[in-house]
Amino acid sequence: xxxxxxxxxxxxxxxxxxxxxxxxxxxxxxxxxxxxxxxxxxxxxxxxxxxxxxxxxxxxxxxxxxxxxxxxxxxxxxxxxxxxxxxxxxxxxxxxxxxxxxxxxxxxxxxxxxxxxxxxxxxxxxxxxxxxxxxxxxxxxxxxxxxxxxxxxxxxxxxxxxxxxxxxxxxxxxxxxxxxxxxxxxxxxxxxxxxxxxxxxxxxxxxxxxxxxxxxxxxxxxxxxxxxxxxxxxxxxxxxxxxxxxxxxxxxxxxxxxxxxxxxxxxxxxxxxxxxxxxxxxxxxxxxxxxxxxxxxxxxxxxxxxxxxxxxxxxxxxxxxxxxxxxxxxxxxxxxxxxxxxxxxxxxxxxxxxxxxxxxxxxxxxxxxxxxxxxxxxxxxxxxxxxxxxxxxxxxxxxxxxxxxxxxxxxxxxxxxxxxxxxxxxxxxxxxxxxxxxxxxxxxxxxxxxxxxxxxxxxxxxxxxxxxxxxxxxxxxxxxxxxxxxxxxxxxxxxxxxxxxxxxxxxxxxxxxxxxxxxxx
Amino acid sequence: xxxxxxxxxxxxxxxxxxxxxxxxxxxxxxxxxxxxxxxxxxxxxxxxxxxxxxxxxxxxxxxxxxxxxxxxxxxxxxxxxxxxxxxxxxxxxxxxxxxxxxxxxxxxxxxxxxxxxxxxxxxxxxxxxxxxxxxxxxxxxxxxxxxxxxxxxxxxxxxxxxxxxxxxxxxxxxxxxxxxxxxxxxxxxxxxxxxxxxxxxxxxxxxxxxxxxxxxxxxxxxxxxxxxxxxxxxxxxxxxxxxxxxxxxxx
Numbered sequence: 001x002x003x004x005x006x007x008x009x010x011x012x013x014x015x016x017x018x019x020x021x022x023x024x025x026x027x028x029x030x031x032x033x034x035x036x037x038x039x040x041x042x043x044x045x046x047x048x049x050x051x052x053x054x055x056x057x058x059x060x061x062x063x064x065x066x067x068x069x070x071x072x073x074x075x076x077x078x079x080x081x082x083x084x085x086x087x088x089x090x091x092x093x094x095x096x097x098x099x100x101x102x103x104x105x106x107x108x109x110x111x112x113x114x115x116x117x118x119x120x121x122x123x124x125x126x127x128x129x130x131x132x133x134x135x136x137x138x139x140x141x142x143x144x145x146x147x148x149x150x151x152x153x154x155x156x157x158x159x160x161x162x163x164x165x166x167x168x169x170x171x172x173x174x175x176x177x178x179x180x181x182x183x184x185x186x187x188x189x190x191x192x193x194x195x196x197x198x199x200x201x202x203x204x205x206x207x208x209x210x211x212x213x214x215x216x217x218x219x220x221x222x223x224x225x226x227x228x229x230x231x232x233x234x235x236x237x238x239x240x241x242x243x244x245x246x247x248x249x250x251x252x253x254x255x256x257x258x259x260x261x262x263x264x265x266x267x268x269x270x271x272x273x274x275x276x277x278x279x280x281x282x283x284x285x286x287x288x289x290x291x292x293x294x295x296x297x298x299x300x301x302x303x304x305x306x307x308x309x310x311x312x313x314x315x316x317x318x319x320x321x322x323x324x325x326x327x328x329x330x331x332x333x334x335x336x337x338x339x340x341x342x343x344x345x346x347x348x349x350x351x352x353x354x355x356x357x358x359x360x361x362x363x364x365x366x367x368x369x370x371x372x373x374x375x376x377x378x379x380x381x382x383x384x385x386x387x388x389x390x391x392x393x394x395x396x397x398x399x400x401x402x403x404x405x406x407x408x409x410x411x412x413x414x415x416x417x418x419x420x421x422x423x424x425x426x427x428x429x430x431x432x433x434x435x436x437x438x439x440x441x442x443x444x445x446x447x448x449x450x451x452x453x454x455x456x457x458x459x460x461x462x463x464x465x466x467x468x469x470x471x472x473x474x475x476x477x478x479x480x481x482x483x484x485x486x487x488x489x490x491x492x493x494x495x496x497x498x499x500x501x502x503x504x505x506x507x508x509x510x511x512x513x514x515x516x517x518x519x520x521x
Numbered sequence: 522x523x524x525x526x527x528x529x530x531x532x533x534x535x536x537x538x539x540x541x542x543x544x545x546x547x548x549x550x551x552x553x554x555x556x557x558x559x560x561x562x563x564x565x566x567x568x569x570x571x572x573x574x575x576x577x578x579x580x581x582x583x584x585x586x587x588x589x590x591x592x593x594x595x596x597x598x599x600x601x602x603x604x605x606x607x608x609x610x611x612x613x614x615x616x617x618x619x620x621x622x623x624x625x626x627x628x629x630x631x632x633x634x635x636x637x638x639x640x641x642x643x644x645x646x647x648x649x650x651x652x653x654x655x656x657x658x659x660x661x662x663x664x665x666x667x668x669x670x671x672x673x674x675x676x677x678x679x680x681x682x683x684x685x686x687x688x689x690x691x692x693x694x695x696x697x698x699x700x701x702x703x704x705x706x707x708x709x710x711x712x713x714x715x716x717x718x719x720x721x722x723x724x725x726x727x728x729x730x731x732x733x734x735x736x737x738x739x740x741x742x743x744x745x746x747x748x749x750x751x752x753x754x755x756x757x758x759x760x761x762x763x764x765x766x767x768x769x770x771x772x
Contacts, residue, residue, distance in 0.1 A: 425610025428575060429673070430599035430627050443614045518614035520657030 027056035028243065028250060031078035031390070031471070033069050034062040034480050035191070036273040037128065037211060037266065041082035043283040045237060045254060051293040052253035060390055061279070062480060064469030065164070066091050067382055068390065072470075074116055077389030079243040080254070084128060085120070086233035088112065090170040097170070097231030101127070104232045117241035121251065122258030123234040126211060126266045130171065130230050133208040133220040135198060146226040150205065151179040159183035160203030162191050170231060171207070178229045190483055195220075211263055213271035235261070260290055276487075318489045322478075330497055332473040337464040340396045341457050344403030348456075349449065351404075352411025353437065362412055369405045377402075377466035385470070395467035395474075402463055403456040410452025414445030443518050450516060454509040461502045465494065475501070523587030524548040525681050525713035526572055531581030533567055533737070541567040542578070543737035551680065554707055554714040555742075556724030558760070559734035565717045568734070569683055572715065573599045585681065600624055603674030603682035603712070607689045609666040611658040617643070617669050618654040624677040642672035645706065664695035671703070675710065682707075684716045688723065700726055721764040733757050 028049055032042030039061045046057045060078050063069045066087055072078045088108040089095050097104055105123065112118040134144060142153055150157075165171035166188045175181055183205070189197060194206045199218045208215060208222065210233075215222065237254045244251045272282050287293040319326065355362040372380075380398045388394040418441040426440045427433075442449075465476030475494040482490030527548035533541040542564045549555045557565040570576040571583045574595040583590045590598055611620045621639040630638070643649055646668040658666055667687060674682050687703075688696045704727055707714055718724055724731040725745040732742035733756070741753040749765075752758040 419613065421606070421608055421610050422612050425604070425606050426612065426623075428573060428599060428604045428606065428610070429624055430596050431623075432596050435627070440612060520614045520616070520659060 027058055028053075028080070028247065029058045029060055029078045031063050031069055031072055031081035032061040033066065033081070034064050034469070036279070037209075037270055038082055040269060040273060040279045040282055041124070041235065041237075043279040044257070044286060045080060045082065047280075047283050047287055048253050048256065048292060049250055051287070052256075053247065053249045055247060055250070060471040062468065062477070063390060063471050064378060064381070064480070068378075068385055068470060071382070071385040072390040073118065073238060073240060075386060075389050076240065076242070077391065080237055080239040080250070082124075082235055083120075083238040084233040084235055085123070086129065086170065086231035088120070088238070089231055090168070096174075101232040101234055105234060105236075112238070113241070119239045119241055119244060119251075121237040121239060121254050123236045124257050125259035125261045126235060126263045127233050128209045128211045128235055128263075128266070129233040130165065131208050131210055131222045131225065132175075132205055133198075133215060133222050134205050135201065136219045136221050138204060139221045139223075144221075144223060146224040147175075147179050147181070147229070148226050150223055151181040154181050154183050154205070157183055157204035158185045158187070158202070159205050160187045160189045160194050160197050161207045162194065163188050165207045175229060178227055211266040211270055213267050213274050216267075216271070217274075256292055257290075260292075315489050315492060319493055322493060326475075326478075326493060326497060329473060329475050329477055329494070330501065332467070333461070333464050333475045333498065333501065336392060336395055336467050336472060336474055337399060337457075337460040340399030340464075341403050341453070341460050343396070343400045344407055344456055344460070345453055347400075348404045348407035348452075349411050352408045352449075353415060353442075355408070355412045356415045356441075359416070362416075366405075366409050366412065369408055372401050373405050377463060378469060381466065381470055390470040390472075392467070392472045394470050395464070395472040398466060399460050399464055403460050406455040406459065407449070407452045410455075411445065411449050414448030414452075415441045418444040444521070447513060447517050447521065450509070450513040454506065454513060457509055458502050458506050461505050462498065465498055522551060523584070525551045525553070525586060526715065527584045528568070528571065529582040529584070531568070531571060531578045531583060533564070533571070533576065534579045540737050542571075544581075545734075545737070545739045546581075547732055547739060547742050549681075549713050549715060551713050552711045553730070554716060554728045556716045556718055556728035556731045557734055558718055558721050558724045558731055560719060563734040564737040565734045566685060569685055569715055569717050572681075572683055573602050573604065575599075600627055600677065601679055601681075603677075603679040605667075605670045605674045605682065605684045605687040607686040609658070609663075609670040611666055611669055611673070613658050615657075616654065617648070617656050617658070617661070620658070620669055621672045621676050623673055624679075628677055630677075638676055639672070642675055643669075645675075646672045647702070648672070662695075663691055664699060667691060667699060671706065675706075675712075680713060682712050682714045684714060686717055686719070688718070688720075696723075703727060721760055725764075733760060 030042050030046040030049070032038040042059065042061045046059050049055060050057050060072070063072060063081075069078075069081050069083070070092055073081060085101070085104045085108050086097065089097055089104050093108065093111055095107070105120065109120045112120060132147060132150065134150065138144065142149070144150055144153075161172055166186070167173070187197075187203060189203075194203070195214045195218045197203045198206050198220060206220075208220065210222075214220075237257070239251065239254070269282055269286065273279060284293070288295050355365055377398060380401065381394055384394045384397055388397060415437070422440055422444065423436060426436045431439065464474050465479055467474040468476030468480045475498040478490045478494035479498075482488065482494065529546050531542050531545045535541060545564070545568060547555070557568060559565045567576055571578055572585060572590070574590055574593075585593070585598065585602070612623075618636070618639045621642055622635045625635045625638055639654070643653060648665060648668055653665075658669070661669065670687070688699055691699065700723065716724065716728055721731070730742055730744050731748060733740045733748070733754075735756050741748060741757050748757060749761060752761055
C-alpha cells in the first residue's frame, strides 16, 4: 500500500518535471497581461512571428499584472510581451515622467537595455494612457472640460478607481497632489465593474484607458490632463536581448508593426473583443488588413461568429458551447490542485511527525506556517516567480505552500494527542518509540490527519484559480477573463465548476475518511 | 535461585525536587505475589515502573531475576515482563486477538503459534471463542477489557507480572469476581507478581505479602497477619483500622 503510493508520487513528480516549460526552449514564448488589449497584442505578436519566421510560438497570455509579466520576461520564462512606456518608466524603473513621448521612450530604452538586456521595439503607434472620465451629462451640466475643472467640484463627487490606480504615484496619489483633487468619497473597484458603476451613477468619476471601447458604450467623456500629469503610455513590444540575438528574425517581424495602430483603430478592436470575439480571430483580421500575413484563400469575411458567443445566449447555452474548453480547464484545475496536494501530503505529514518529536519547536513552526495562509495568492506568486518563472510550476508550488498548514497542524496535534493510555501501555509492553509511532499513534491519529488533508484539498481546489494569474490554465482562466470583460457568464462558467469541484472533492475525501477510519475507534 | 525481583535502597528524586522514593528495599520471590499499598503520591506506582525501566532510579539497584536492570535493554526487558495497567490500556484500533498477541508479535513468534497462544489465553480468562477474538475493545465491558489485558500480559509466558491497580476502575461485583479468578491464574501459572493498589483489603486477599508505602518510604512489608498483629507505624495501624472496620461493616 505505502509502496504503491510512493511509486505513484514519484511518477507524478516526474510528470511535473516533464510538463514544466523547459520544453519550448527552441520556440518563442509570447506573454501578455490579463486585459483584452494586452492579450490581443500578444496574439498579434504570436501570429506574426508564426507567419513570418516559422518558429513555433507558445502563448502565455493573461499573466496577472505588470510585475508578473516583467519578472517572467526578465527570467526568460517568456521572450516578448506588449508593454507601455509609461508603465516601464513609473512602475518598473520607479521614476517620474519628464518631457513627452520621445523622452519617455528614450529613457526606458536605455535603462532597460543597460539594466536588464531588454529591448523596446518601435512603438505600435497608439497611446493607451490613464485618463479620468466622467458621465457625459455630468460634464455638460457642470461644464467640465479638464481635470482642473473637475478639482473645483470634486468635494461633491464620488470617485471610483481601479485597485491598481488608487495606490500608484502615477495614479491617484500624484493626481491628488498635482490638481489638489479631493473627492467626497473614494471607492477602489475592479476595472470592469467601474464602468457599470459609472453607468448606474454610483460613482461620478473614474480612471479609464484611452483606447477603451467602453467609453462609448457607457456614455463617458474624457477630461483633459491640462497640467500634463499622466506620463505617455506608448505601446510597444518588449523583447529579451538574448532572444533577438538567437532569432534576429523575430525583431524584424515585430518591427513591421511599428506605427501600425492608432487610438481609433485600437478602440474599435477592443470593442470587438468586448462583444465576445476571440483575440485569435481579431488578431488575424488585423494582420490581414495590414497585409502583414497572406489573406486566407477563400476565407472572406473572417467568420465573425467563430469564437464569438451570441450576446443573448443563456448561461446554459454558453456552458454547452464552451464545454470542451471547460472540460479541459477542469482537468487542468484538478491536475494542478491534485499534484500540489500530493506534494503537500508527502511533505506535511512527515513534517508533522517530526514536530511531534520536537515539541518545543512545534508551536512556533505551526504559527509560522499559519502565516502562509494569510499571504494573498498574487503576492505569493510574485515571490515565487523569480525562481520558477511562469506556468504550472509556480502555481503548483503556491498551492503546495497553502496546503501545508492544515496538514501539518492536524498531523502534529493528532499524533500528539493520541490516546495517552494506549501509548503508555504500548511502551510498557515493550514497543520501541518507532513502533509506537507507526502502530499506535499514527493509526489513532489517522482520522484527524485525514481531516487535515481534506481541509487542504478543499482549500487547494478553491485556490487553484490563482493558476490563471501565471498562465497555468485551470478554471481561474474564465474567471479572470470574465472579470476583465465584466462577463458574468464567463465568470460563472469558471466559478461554478470550481465550487462544484471543491464540493465533490470534499465529499470524496469524506467518504475516504470514513472508509479508512480504523475500526474500533 | 535468585528472587524474581528485588530493589536495594532505591531513591528516586524528580527534577522538580520531589522525593518519590526514599531508600526502599524489598524482594519478591519466584511465584510470589506482593502487593504495594499506599495513597496516591506514596510512590507505589513509581516503584512499579522501576522494574520495567519506565522510570530510572536516582540511586540504588533494581534487579530482575538477579540481574541489574540498568544493564538490560529497556525494550527487551519490558517484553520479558507482563504488564496490566488500571484501564487495561488496550489498543482501541486492534481486535481482542491482536491485542493479546502484542508481545508474541514483538518477539517475532510466527502467526500460527501466536493465534494458538491467544486462543489459549482467552480461554483461560473466560473469553473463549471467535466471538470475542474479533471484537474491538470498545465493544467490551470494563471487566472483559481487564480480562483481555490479563491475557495480553500473560501471552508470552513471562515469569513476572506487574499490575498497576488492575481492578481500580471496576465496579464492586466485577472486582470481586476478578479477584477470585486472579488468585486462580497466578496460583496455576506460578507467576511472581507485584500488585499496586490503594485497597488494603484487596492486597490482603490476593497477595502473600503486603508493603505499605507513604511519602516514598516503605513503612512495613509482611504477610497480612503480621501487619495486623504488629503494625510498625501509626499510619499502618490507622490504615488497618479503616480496612477492618469496613470489613466488619460489610459483615
